[in-house]
Amino acid sequence: MNQRRPNLIYLFADQWRRQAAGYAKEDPVYTPNIDQFALESMTFPQAVTCNPLCSPHRASLLTGKYPMSTGVYTNCKVGADVMLKPEERCISDVLKESGYATGYIGKWHLDLPELQYQSQPESGASGWDAYTPPGPKRHGFDEWYSYGAWDDHLSPHYWQDSPEKIKPNQWSVEHETDKAIEFINSRNPDEPFALFVSWNPPHSPFDQVPKQYKDVYKQQSLPLRKNVTSDSFKVHTGEEVGGGLEELQENQKNYFAAITGIDENFGRILDVLRELQLEEDTIIVLTSDHGEMMGSHGLMAKHVWYEESIGIPFLIRWPGKIPAIATDSLLNTVDIMPTLLTLLGLPVPSQVEGTDLSPILKGEKKELVNQSYLCAYPGRKEAIEQFRQSGMDNRAYGWRGIRTKNYMYVVHKGYSPRKKTVRMLYDLEKDPYQLEPEVIEIPHSHVIAQKLEEKLALWLNRTNDPFNINNEVKNI
Incomplete structure (x- = not known):
């Protein structure tokens, strides 16, 4: 069926660095579905995040504005008083107003933690977590299956439209993929849909990965990156994080295992689109919010300017519309929102600070910008x-x-x-x-x-x- 506008599926993992995919030919990661998808997509080997931290990237992704403009300059956490403002105009607001059925599944991390303003939330949220109730803070997302920030990957929890916690006993990536498939299967075929899925892995803790994915790397001796030049590690502010090279190698195996698990579940979504004959009518984006240092330069986590931290995978497929090539064009977080809206034929809000890269995706131009700005x-x-x-x-x-x-x-x-x-x-x-x-x-x-x-x-x-x-x- 020909739709007025294409569907959009936007999938992003947390802390997945650009180098950690088979098609990138850098880290030794097993990702057969992603590698095949890369052959069918436009890939951006020069893609970066404007701020290599979870909440700032997400706010910039949705608004097309830099962290200083959104006010989300650090993570939404207790003590920072930072959140995505309800009055911001996000890509999801535009999609909803334009007749799209909208859905959000997985990690949100853009609301103020409930412990910031109440000691015993009805939702049971703790730490940096938050239940985001229906209303303007959801920014036009109708179907909601989400949480704020919680890193228990093997025993996750979610909220829908009430403060009652939903606690499945399932790896978060697999469960969220199940929910994504439910959303696609239950769609109204007479209207286009836009689905955002935010997988928390491969974010730490790295060991919280199902055994079948760990087993892929169990017997392997994997090399560390050439810039891992230390046997002790810190975070960006200088605090020691403990562990030596042996622990780093185990962390790396588990990190890759999570990405292999993401690959398998990504393949499940592709299979459903194929079975439903939705491939031609659906733009799919696969990306992340920032990278992971994994010992490079003696560092763990993110928040620094090195390629392992700022570099994100970015693959976009629209059969017959977007050429399947690797472009050396730069792409920054703030460019994603205006680019996708233009591809969908929708208006770009005037306050957007990023650049519409759709002429590159359509093969009309090779380059629109020659620099990306970053901040922390x-x-x-x-x-x-x-x-x-x-x-x-x-x-x-x-x-x-x-x-x-x-x-x-x-x-x-x-x-x-x-x-x-x-x-x-x-x-x-x-x-x-x-x-x-x-x-x-x-x-x-x-x-x-x-x-x-x-x-x-x-x-x-x-x-x-x-x-x-x-x-x-x-x-x-």
């Missing part, structure tokens, strides 16, 4: 309080960066008021593992750094970012 802010409760006590805006610190095809330029002020500004330039063509940064003392005396510094300054001014790159931070 101090967001830990202790750090926010430290800045407040020092009379400073914590959002004026952290790091900002600009990523081009060949370079990554970073200005880093640190995550506490006692840090000094450091500038680093990485030549990604000559140094793809970012092992030899050039420290820039005076950017205006360096041809490449000068151009990138000027572009970065314009972007900061355009987004009203308080991060000042014209003056060095003084030690206090």
